[in-house]
Amino acid sequence: MGQTHKIIIIGGGAAGFFAAINAAENAKSSSRVVKIQILEASDSVLKKVRISGGGRCNVTHNIFDVRRFCENYPRGSKELLSAMLRFQARDTVDWFLKRGVKIVAEEDGRMFPNTNDSETIVRCFLNEAERLGVQVLINHNVTSITKLSSGSSSGPFHVNVSNKGSMMADSVMITTGSSQHGYRFAKELGHTITDLAPSLFSFKISNHLLSELSGLSFSHADVQLIVGEKCFKDSGPLLITHWGLSGPAILKISAWAAREMKMADYKARLQVNFLGGEGFESVLAMVRKLKEDNLKAQAINIYPERLTKRFWAKVLSNCRVPEDKRWADLTNKELQNISETLFKTEFIVLGKNRYKDEFVECGGVCLKEINFKKMESKICPGLFFAGEVLDIDGITGGFNFQNAWTGAWIAAQSFL
Ligand SMILES: Cc1cc2nc3c(=O)[nH]c(=O)nc-3n(C[C@H](O)[C@H](O)[C@H](O)COP(=O)(O)OP(=O)(O)OC[C@H]3O[C@@H](n4cnc5c(N)ncnc54)[C@H](O)[C@@H]3O)c2cc1C
Known part of the structure; x- marks a missing residue:
């Protein structure tokens, strides 16, 4: 031995x-x-x-x-x-x-x-x-x-x-x-x-579109993070938290941009497509179709399948469209604004936060x-x-x- x-x-x-x-x-x-x-x-x-x-x-x-x-x-x-x-x-x-x-x-x-x-x-x-x-x-x-x-x-x-x-x-x-x-x-x-540098963190964001919606999630969103000169892209489920945005899409992009985010003191711009995978033209076509098919309905009652009514109410408010306005009366400009909000809302990232998720x-x-x-x-x-x-x-x-x-x-x- x-x-x-x-x-x-x-x-x-x-x-x-x-x-x-x-x-x-x-x-x-x-x-x-x-x-x-x-x-x-x-x-x-x-x-x-x-x-x-x-x-x-x-x-x-x-x-x-x-x-x-x-x-x-x-x-x-x-x-x-x-x-x-x-x-x-x-x-x-x-x-x-x-x-x-x-x-x-x-x-x-x-x-x-x-x-x-x-x-x-x-x-x-x-x-x-x-x-x-x-x-x-x-x-x-x-x-x-x-x-x-x-x-x-x-x-x-x-x-x-x-x-x-x-x-x-x-x-x-x-x-x-x-x-x-x-x-x-x-x-x-x-x-x-x-x-x-920390990796896998959530973003601190203060924005009307997200307020009072903590806990609400999107099954598939596209996210684009602009930190200084660099741009990072990812996609996945997205979650609204008390202090901003989290979920796999955010955690993943925080990992790719970990070093750049630290250097920028966690200040960045984040663009979100809440209907991930869809291009702007198809979002606009979807919104136009909603109008075509629901002329008599109130705007608040008809919305894309992938969204919730609570979020839709925020989108309408963001685009200054009264909830009780009939779809028939929505102008082209309003349809355009709604589509832009869904396809590419830009948020200012104010800092990082640790949510319940893993952190490395x-x-x-x-x-x-x-x-x-x-x-x-x-x-x-x-x-x-x-x-x-x-x-x-x-x-x-x-x-x-x-x-x-x-x-x-x-x-x-x-x-x-
Ligand atoms: C909340 C949370 C959830 C997570 N969930 C997941 C998940 O589901 N899937 C996934 O893939 N990853 C997850 N991670 C990441 C994962 O936990 C880590 O990547 C993994 O644990 C790293 O393993 P490790 O052995 O290197 O270190 P650790 O598991 O951290 O172990 C290090 C050990 O070393 C000990 N130690 C440190 N210094 C000394 C010392 N001087 N003397 C003696 N002992 C010492 C520590 O006490 C600790 O027990 C999560 C992380 C966190 C924080």
Whole structure:
């Protein structure tokens, strides 16, 4: 029997658990002796998994074409491609199924455990870690990492833990998510940290068209964000909140424009087509047809199918059309104004807001310094990374967890 290889994983979140479990399983199947410890600073593990996806955990996304999958990462798509060819969304689904957890897709492609409860994922990880002898140490706040001999192809490392002294490891993995600690450790070991900025946030907007409509949603809107000289486009469901706009269309565009929005202090212009997918001419034709077919009806009572009456009332008020005016009496100018409001209303974005949705950090450990075949540092051999600590982030929909699963799985093949 060979010497025990000691692996310390810093951070008991999604990537940390996935790496630990897979590494323990690999060691078991190759009869290698390992000691795997997860050090978690707080008093409980897997906190984000628990609250993710509104308590349902959006585990991954139902796109099994790796190239298409990687298009959903504003940062890291190129580097992730080779990694995902080895462990992708389909492998995630199989991985959980092998452990008795069925992952199912919703119409929009997001995938959840069929229990619709993130606790299923948490339980699966805790059971697997226990079965495979992974040691999970909570209240272990790592304060620094030192590599004892800088030239060696792996450790040993000293991992210093607040009030608990120093622990020795042959391999160390940093899976501290968006915590500042992880970025500091990486920097102290020679890595570059790219500019950090929040991603996946809602927009603060004050506009008559949205007032008193909080909670109202649109199934498919096109959005265009103009930040300084740059223009970003996306589409998807849109939600009116107490303070402005949210929903997948907004979260996605906030991810694409994360760095530019930070530089512009979250001031931008946002153009919305509330009838996403329709061009201006077809919106105008639709409104004209409503008139033609409903000459005697009052304007408030007839409106495009995809809209609600509450929103339609706002559109009429915005275009100064009295609600009780008969469709027959609406002028061409009024039809034009209504169509323009639906097709392209411009809002001033005043700032950012976090809604209930996921929130991730854009920026992190520079990807050029990582060997994606192993998820190992090119600067400090024996040091591994996965998850949000890297300069990789995805749009909303399960892509951020998939980044954690993929990186962690690859690292788990490479520790020994
Ligand atoms: C509200 C919310 C909902 C989300 N929902 C989804 C979703 O449904 N689908 C999706 O794909 N993504 C979702 N995300 C994003 C996703 O949760 C993260 O991308 C993912 O958790 C990153 O995994 P990670 O392992 O890198 O980091 P984390 O899961 O954040 O884990 C990092 C761990 O490291 C620990 N740590 C930090 N510093 C130290 C230290 N010095 N010593 C020891 N431990 C330390 C932290 O306490 C934490 O437990 C959501 C995010 C939020 C905030």
